[in-house]
Amino acid sequence: MAIKVQLAVDMTCQSCVDDITQVLSDVPGIQSLNISLPEKRVVVEGNAGPSAILKALKSSGRSAVIRGTGSTAEGTTGAAVCILEQKTPPYTRGLVRFVQISTDTCFVDISVNGVSDGTHRASIRECGDLSDVPGSCGGVWQGASEVGAAGELGELVVRDGWGEACFETGQFAVWDIIGRSVVVSGESSGSGISSGVLAGVVARSAGLFENDKLVCACSGNTVWTEQRLVDQGRLL
Known part of the structure; x- marks a missing residue:
């Protein structure tokens, strides 16, 4: 059974899309990849763990945040x-x-x-x-x-x-x-x-497409800035 992982990824141009495609092509278990540049959204489907996907994106220098996860099975939530x-x-x-x-x-x-x-x-x-x-x-x-x-x-x-x-x-x-x-x-x-x-x-946690927020209402930071602060141990 495959799962889907939705990520917000900081990208600005087609070159970013190409780079992300290349980085994720090396992650075992990914069956399909859908990238939306206007929405700064990446949706990955397959058997790869969310942590492996996020690690690959961050190792390439990309700021990324997992926004939701879900199953490919109809009617399955949680x-x-x-x-x-x-x-x-x-x-x-x-x-x-x-x-x-x-x-x-x-x-x-x-x-x-x-x-x-x-x-x-x-x-x-x-x-x-x-x-x-x-x-x-x-x-x-x-x-x-x-x-x-x-x-x-x-x-x-x-x-x-x-x-x-x-x-x-x-x-x-x-x-x-x-x-x-x-x-x-x-x-x-x-x-x-x-x-x-x-x-x-x-x-x-949020399921697929349940959380599309790109700016933190509390601090005004983008989600990528918030994630960098988390990585540095400065936020929960």
């Missing part, structure tokens, strides 16, 4: 995002995206950046309380799984500070996990965010 943070700046260290691609299958895309190399484990926790991570998040969410815990998201291997994983699961649906938290920690990490644990609350 998308969520979790911003993984630590207590010390730069605060933002990763994202987890969840896309419901059929009634019984959820696509999970995890990416972290600037964390220690090695094997990390990711899990959905019972609670969305980040007051004293990881204890306040509760135990790993069990769900209705008869084989292990539904909230176990598996291992994430980090090399040169970057790690990513994407997979499909039938253990839960997007609507089951809204308001819960995701915790990512190294095998030898301590008990708090300050010692290497990342955490965030799962929140509903």
Whole structure:
């Protein structure tokens, strides 16, 4: 089952469109690509993870923001995002995206950046309380799984500070996990965010074409300026 990813990309001319086409042609799993220069919109369809698409665009020097994700299946809705943070700046260290691609299958895309190399484990926790991570998040969410815990998201291997994983699961649906938290920690990490644990609350995110805002109403910045500030750890 394929998913669609909608991005806002800072582009001004046909040369920009050509460059984006070339960069994304090297990303495995992309089946189709639709670029609108007037709307500064890129829509990618296929099996590539949203984090891999965004990473490719940023590595080329392009400013890009994921605006929505969705399934190619008719009648399937549901998308969520979790911003993984630590207590010390730069605060933002990763994202987890969840896309419901059929009634019984959820696509999970995890990416972290600037964390220690090695094997990390990711899990959905019972609670969305980040007051004293990881204890306040509760135990790993069990769900209705008869084989292990539904909230176990598996291992994430980090090399040169970057790690990513994407997979499909039938253990839960997007609507089951809204308001819960995701915790990512190294095998030898301590008990708090300050010692290497990342955490965030799962929140509903925009689906395809549900968010076309190009300027932040609060600051007046473009979405690309806002994203650069996030990358620098200056905004949530």
